[in-house]
Amino acid sequence: MRFVNGRQRIVNDAGPGVGPNGSCIHKRKKIRAAWEAGGACKAEKGLWVMKHIAIGIFGAAALGLMASAASATTLDTVKQKGFIQCGVSTGLAGFSAPNDKGEWQGLDADFCRAVAAAVFGDGSKVKFTPLSAKERFTALQSGEVDLLSRNTTWTINRDTALGLNFVGATYYDGQGFMINAKKLPGVNSALQLSGAAVCVQSGTTTELNLADYFKKNKMEYNPVVFEKLEEVNAAYDAGRCDVYTTDQSGLYGIRLTLASPADHVVLPEIISKEPLGPAVRQGDDQWYHIVKWTYFALLNAEEAGITQANVDEMKTSTDPNVQRILGTEPDSKFGTDLGVSNDWVVNIVKAVGNYGEMFERNVGSGSPLKIARGINALWTKGGLQYAPPIR
Amino acid sequence: MASQETLREEPSRGSLINDPKIRGLFFQTLVIILLFGSIWWIVNNVIDNLTRLHIASGFQFLRGRAGFDISDTPIAYTSDSTYGRALVVGLLNTIIVAAAGIVTATIIGFIVGIGRLSQNWLIRKICMVYVEIFRNIPPLLVIFFWYSGVLAVLPPPRESIHLPFGSFLNQRGFYITRAVWGEGSWLIAVAFVVALAMAWFVARRARQRQMATGQQFPVFWTSVALIVGLPVLAFLLAGMPLTFDFPKQSTFNLTGGFQLKPEFLSLFMALSCYTAAFIAEIVRAGIRGVSKGQTEAAGALGLRSGPILRLVVVPQAMRIVIPPLTSQYLNLTKNSSLAIAIGYPDLTATAGTVLNQTGQAVEGVLIMMIAYLVLSLVTSAVMNVVNARMALVER
Numbered sequence: 001m002r003f004v005n006g007r008q009r010i011v012n013d014a015g016p017g018v019g020p021n022g023s024c025i026h027k028r029k030k031i032r033a034a035w036e037a038g039g040a041c042k043a044e045k046g047l048w049v050m051k052h053i054a055i056g057i058f059g060a061a062a063l064g065l066m067a068s069a070a071s072a073t074t075l076d077t078v079k080q081k082g083f084i085q086c087g088v089s090t091g092l093a094g095f096s097a098p099n100d101k102g103e104w105q106g107l108d109a110d111f112c113r114a115v116a117a118a119v120f121g122d123g124s125k126v127k128f129t130p131l132s133a134k135e136r137f138t139a140l141q142s143g144e145v146d147l148l149s150r151n152t153t154w155t156i157n158r159d160t161a162l163g164l165n166f167v168g169a170t171y172y173d174g175q176g177f178m179i180n181a182k183k184l185p186g187v188n189s190a191l192q193l194s195g196a197a198v199c200v201q202s203g204t205t206t207e208l209n210l211a212d213y214f215k216k217n218k219m220e221y222n223p224v225v226f227e228k229l230e231e232v233n234a235a236y237d238a239g240r241c242d243v244y245t246t247d248q249s250g251l252y253g254i255r256l257t258l259a260s261p262a263d264h265v266v267l268p269e270i271i272s273k274e275p276l277g278p279a280v281r282q283g284d285d286q287w288y289h290i291v292k293w294t295y296f297a298l299l300n301a302e303e304a305g306i307t308q309a310n311v312d313e314m315k316t317s318t319d320p321n322v323q324r325i326l327g328t329e330p331d332s333k334f335g336t337d338l339g340v341s342n343d344w345v346v347n348i349v350k351a352v353g354n355y356g357e358m359f360e361r362n363v364g365s366g367s368p369l370k371i372a373r374g375i376n377a378l379w380t381k382g383g384l385q386y387a388p389p390i391r
Numbered sequence: 392m393a394s395q396e397t398l399r400e401e402p403s404r405g406s407l408i409n410d411p412k413i414r415g416l417f418f419q420t421l422v423i424i425l426l427f428g429s430i431w432w433i434v435n436n437v438i439d440n441l442t443r444l445h446i447a448s449g450f451q452f453l454r455g456r457a458g459f460d461i462s463d464t465p466i467a468y469t470s471d472s473t474y475g476r477a478l479v480v481g482l483l484n485t486i487i488v489a490a491a492g493i494v495t496a497t498i499i500g501f502i503v504g505i506g507r508l509s510q511n512w513l514i515r516k517i518c519m520v521y522v523e524i525f526r527n528i529p530p531l532l533v534i535f536f537w538y539s540g541v542l543a544v545l546p547p548p549r550e551s552i553h554l555p556f557g558s559f560l561n562q563r564g565f566y567i568t569r570a571v572w573g574e575g576s577w578l579i580a581v582a583f584v585v586a587l588a589m590a591w592f593v594a595r596r597a598r599q600r601q602m603a604t605g606q607q608f609p610v611f612w613t614s615v616a617l618i619v620g621l622p623v624l625a626f627l628l629a630g631m632p633l634t635f636d637f638p639k640q641s642t643f644n645l646t647g648g649f650q651l652k653p654e655f656l657s658l659f660m661a662l663s664c665y666t667a668a669f670i671a672e673i674v675r676a677g678i679r680g681v682s683k684g685q686t687e688a689a690g691a692l693g694l695r696s697g698p699i700l701r702l703v704v705v706p707q708a709m710r711i712v713i714p715p716l717t718s719q720y721l722n723l724t725k726n727s728s729l730a731i732a733i734g735y736p737d738l739t740a741t742a743g744t745v746l747n748q749t750g751q752a753v754e755g756v757l758i759m760m761i762a763y764l765v766l767s768l769v770t771s772a773v774m775n776v777v778n779a780r781m782a783l784v785e786r
Binding site for chain 2: 133134137138141157158160161162163183184187192193194195196197202203207208210211212215221222223224225226227231234235238239240242281282283
């Protein structure tokens with residue numbers, strides 16, 4: 001237990017570090033030409049890198065030293081400490097990134113709030129732990145976070161050998177490529193990329209898909225691999241590589257942070273399927289169900305037309321389906337069976353809205369990313385988002 | 392014999408508790424039991440926890456297909472290779488950058504260290520400024536300085552800076568012409584080895600002759616002539632089996648030639664510059680440690696300042712220099728793990744990727760620790776041998 005606390009302290013130290021880190025990128029943009037700008041940021045960046053290496057090592061050590069006695073259920077632990085520790089990315093616009101006030105925003109961050117709302121009736125009872133791609137699984141395995149909601153691809157290996165359980169796909173994505181069209185005129189397909197230097201983040205499925213795609217199409221490439229998203233962004237922006245590859249949603253988000261977004265185009269090819277979703281540890285079915293049904297509740301609420309604005313009004317609805325979802329049915333016990341209160345869906349929708357509202361606010365038309373719903377539309381509108389009924 | 396041993400035996404003190412031998416044994420056994428007990432406890436605990444958390448364990452993953460590519464591969468490696476091979480690639484990259492860094496750091500360090508004792512005010516001050524700058528900045532910042540400060544301001548590939556001998560410099564690295572050796576090149580390699588052997592033999596004979604007769608022989612120039620001349624002769628005899636592969640402009644980048652990537656270059660430069668500052672101070676301390684009387688005596692014998700340094704001062708200074716030099720070499724090797732910040736695929740970076748792709752953190756960290764431990768122990772062993780050869784031979 002002591003180790004876990006120790007690590008939290010490290011993370012909290014890194015917390016304010018993220019603020020300066022964000023402003024660091026900002027600063028760099030302003031005085032791009034002068035390398036002193038890089039110098040001013042380097043001290044912070046360096047410290048931050050070292051801290052994160054330390055977290056990774058501690059993760060492995062914690063596995064060795066933590067008590068092996070069967071611990072309390074995640075729900076009990078979470079209730080006892082009064083908040084959910086949620087693992088998010090180190091800053092990916094639209095999914096999880098701190099805004100200028102230091103509040104985490106995005107689809108993944110909102111999902112953490114939805115779970116908090118289901119458990120505590122209050123969406124603000126979340127603490128966020130920014131994790132690099134490399135740290136994320138160790139952090140969840142060792143109990144540093146209760147929930148990983150960090151644009152993570154659901155794969156069989158992660159669902160089995162890594163000891164995780166994915167609850168569903170909160171965002172169906174696919175891997176794409178982005179290039180600087182100004183520097184590389186005439187390139188309009190990924191199949192023209194033979195010989196290019198490709199920037200990619202290490203320890204991701206992206207890195208593996210990239211190797212597969214170039215091998216399959218008998219093309220060569222030069223991998224330029226970094227551990228942290230910010231490092232990949234900086235390297236691409238500085239022209240160290242010709243191509244940036246990651247999930248397409250990520251490309252749109254990253255493009256906004258580049259020096260001149262209009263110069264960059266995302267190539268049409270999608271080379272993989274990337275169902276991104278939240279994950280929990282194996283071996284705690286109750287917690288797994290709470291997180292999974294939070295996701296389903298968000299979808300069911302959208303399907304039934306329950307929104308943040310009309311949820312109070314809907315509580316008086318006579319539609320049996322709406323009554324079941326909102327727990328207003330007489331003697332309803334779906335919520336208590338799950339381990340939360342019966343008005344859990346009301347709390348979720350009040351905190352973050354339904355899935356559609358979450359989507360539009362963070363990545364859709366209400367956001368700078370302007371991503372269309374596409375395959376992330378509800379099944380009733382031709383998309384893939386489909387939830388089992390609450391009954 | 393038996394009577395002698397009984398004579399030497401200490402008188403009995405009556406009680407076993409008071410017997411220092413028994414007491415010593417008891418405490419040593421206790422410490423060993425405690426040590427192995429705690430190791431056993433940790434190992435068991437890890438296994439317990441991994442099983443409880445349903446995490447795969449064991450080292451079978453090393454034989455699995457890696458599936459990711461690595462930018463610098465000293466040995467053949469593709470995404471079809473195994474995780475084990477990926478780790479070997481990482482280890483080799485660490486060794487390459489550490490070895491290159493050690494050589495350069497030693498050269499710069501000796502030059503700067505001797506420069507700090509120069510009679511020339513300007514040289515002395517320049518060397519002092521160098522040492523004070525690099526010794527007082529953390530190595531990670533030096534790496535960032537080279538990576539984002541120096542190499543990132545270079546032009547993009549299409550506007551590469553042309554350098555002599557068909558080499559180019561741009562933000563993707565340093566491109567040099569690659570020599571492609573054709574048939575019969577083995578003759579050149581053989582000639583080179585033979586030349587080395589002959590140079591060694593000449594040096595030995597020259598020393599023997601000087602010891603015996605006092606006559607000197609121009610060993611240096613003979614060696615140079617041998618080492619350069621013989622391979623050139625072999626090259627001509629073999630019919631000049633050499634073609635060049637020049638870097639050429641392609642769609643994205645320069646292709647062909649030999650590319651030194653900016654990640655390698657900046658890590659190598661940073662480690663060299665950083666460690667050289669420490670080595671310079673060690674060298675200065677070593678030279679200062681040689682009594683002034685030695686220099687004066689050599690001067691009185693009629694030696695000029697060059698030979699004094701080379702024949703009298705440095706050999707004695709080396710005895711002071713080598714032990715702390717070993718520590719600097721170990722530091723440099725371990726500092727190379729900072730490569731992770733700029734994406735050079737060293738052991739830490741590759742093991743990190745493997746660890747993440749397989750999710751086997753405990754095994755990954757264990758492999759890293761053992762690899763660095765072995766690397767450091769080997770470096771120490773080599774330096775100990777050098778130290779033993781340099782040590783004062785007492786007669």
